[in-house]
Amino acid sequence: MLAKTLAAFASAVCLCCPAFAADQAPASGAGAANPYAGNIVRLSMITVDPAQLDAYKVMAAEVGRESMKREPGVRVLYSMQEQKDPTRFYILEIYASEAAYKHHIQTAHFQKYKQGTLKMVKDLQLIDCDPLVPEALIKRENVP
Amino acid sequence: MLAKTLAAFASAVCLCCPAFAADQAPASGAGAANPYAGNIVRLSMITVDPAQLDAYKVMAAEVGRESMKREPGVRVLYSMQEQKDPTRFYILEIYASEAAYKHHIQTAHFQKYKQGTLKMVKDLQLIDCDPLVPEALIKRENVP
Numbered sequence: 001m002l003a004k005t006l007a008a009f010a011s012a013v014c015l016c017c018p019a020f021a022a023d024q025a026p027a028s029g030a031g032a033a034n035p036y037a038g039n040i041v042r043l044s045m046i047t048v049d050p051a052q053l054d055a056y057k058v059m060a061a062e063v064g065r066e067s068m069k070r071e072p073g074v075r076v077l078y079s080m081q082e083q084k085d086p087t088r089f090y091i092l093e094i095y096a097s098e099a100a101y102k103h104h105i106q107t108a109h110f111q112k113y114k115q116g117t118l119k120m121v122k123d124l125q126l127i128d129c130d131p132l133v134p135e136a137l138i139k140r141e142n143v144p
Numbered sequence: 145m146l147a148k149t150l151a152a153f154a155s156a157v158c159l160c161c162p163a164f165a166a167d168q169a170p171a172s173g174a175g176a177a178n179p180y181a182g183n184i185v186r187l188s189m190i191t192v193d194p195a196q197l198d199a200y201k202v203m204a205a206e207v208g209r210e211s212m213k214r215e216p217g218v219r220v221l222y223s224m225q226e227q228k229d230p231t232r233f234y235i236l237e238i239y240a241s242e243a244a245y246k247h248h249i250q251t252a253h254f255q256k257y258k259q260g261t262l263k264m265v266k267d268l269q270l271i272d273c274d275p276l277v278p279e280a281l282i283k284r285e286n287v288p
Contacts, residue, residue, distance in 0.1 A: 043234055061276040080273035129224035132205040
């Protein structure tokens with residue numbers, strides 16, 4: 001009985017570990033064999049007006065936080081500023097599916113970012129990619 | 145008593161959830177307030193000989209898997225191939241600390257990759273970055 005209780009509890013605790021739970025969920029549809037098959041992986045390269053770096057960083061951080069918090073289909077939105085040339089930014093974007101991406105660009109937080117940074121962004125390159133090791137996204141093991 | 149047992153068990157289960165556990169561990173030193181403070185974030189941009197793409201992908205995938213599996217200090221090693229120009233690769237590398245990075249480049253699996261791809265890699269740019277939202281690395285919440 002105790003074993004059964006603990007097993008049920010362990011299951012509940014694992015559901016409370018969202019990174020792990022999200023990682024195991026199918027990308028789209030029920031019973032998908034490969035949860036990464038439908039993922040969209042993109043690297044955005046952005047050049048920002050030097051006079052507006054701080055303002056851009058605030059908006060980029062906000063859309064990152066909001067998207068990761070509110071959109072289950074946004075698996076990663078990780079934004080970086082280049083140290084050597086601080087006008088250069090990179091964002092690794094991973095969406096669970098095409099539908100998740102389409103939903104993302106219609107959200108209020110994305111539109112706020114998009115419209116709010118129109119005059120800050122001097123150049124934007126969207127580089128669609130295929131991951132070499134899709135499951136490497138989130139560390140599963142911590143073997144010394 | 146049962147509550148205490150469950151609490152201890154929950155703690156043990158959380159340790160079994162490596163993404164979460166690693167995410168909460170200090171980057172370096174004991175009791176670091178910000179587990180991301182010492183992180184090294186780098187985007188590597190690599191151009192590969194078109195005649196050796198498949199061989200490169202095998203080696204890059206292997207070093208990614210080995211590093212993520214064997215090195216606690218390698219938080220992310222996520223490699224991507226550009227769809228439009230398949231000779232272009234990008235690797236997001238996040239190390240817990242400078243020491244973790246130095247350890248990484250001395251490992252057998254990294255050296256195998258480095259030496260094995262010397263004649264495949266035509267260009268290599270290492271772009272050191274600062275993350276805008278360091279904690280966005282791993283999704284913590286899955287709010288609909």
